[in-house]
Amino acid sequence: MNILNYKLSSTNELLTARIGLLATAHTINTLSLSNTIDQHFPALGSNCALKASTFI
Numbered sequence: 001m002n003i004l005n006y007k008l009s010s011t012n013e014l015l016t017a018r019i020g021l022l023a024t025a026h027t028i029n030t031l032s033l034s035n036t037i038d039q040h041f042p043a044l045g046s047n048c049a050l051k052a053s054t055f056i
Contacts, residue, residue: 028034034053041052 034051037053037056038051043049043051
């Protein structure tokens with residue numbers, strides 16, 4: 001198991017709804033979700049087209 005090297009400083013601030021973004025971002029990176037999306041939704045034939053993972 002890979003240990004996350006995130007450090008959170010102490011604060012008296014209230015936690016917000018954004019705290020869940022850390023877990024979501026780690027899950028996306030762990031699963032290599034952008035590579036999977038690009039495999040299942042290939043880019044258009046144009047050389048100017050963006051990858052599907054850019055939109056998702």
